[in-house]
Amino acid sequence: MHKDEFKQRYWSKWLPKYDFPIILSTSDDLQKDYHAQGNSTGMDIFMTAGEMDALETTEEMIVAIKEKLKS
Incomplete structure (x- = not known):
C-alpha cells in the first residue's frame, strides 16, 4: 500500500508517527506492550x-x- 493510501485508510491521532518506507505486520490480537514496536491496533x-x-539488492x-519471519 502506498503511503498516502495508508494514511487515508488508517489515520488516527493515536497512530504512531511512522518513518516511511516501512513494512508493518498485522495481528488480530491487541498488543499489550505497544510503546516500543507497534500500537494497540x-x-x-x-x-x-x-x-x-x-x-542493496532485492535478494538481500x-x-x-x-x-524475520522465522523469529
Whole structure:
C-alpha cells in the first residue's frame, strides 16, 4: 500500500508517527506492550526504513524478510 493510501485508510491521532518506507505486520490480537514496536491496533513494525536502506539488492531484502519471519 502506498503511503498516502495508508494514511487515508488508517489515520488516527493515536497512530504512531511512522518513518516511511516501512513494512508493518498485522495481528488480530491487541498488543499489550505497544510503546516500543507497534500500537494497540495490532500493527507492528516488521522492517524499518533504516533496515531497508541498508539492503542493496532485492535478494538481500528477500533474505532479510525470510529471517524475520522465522523469529
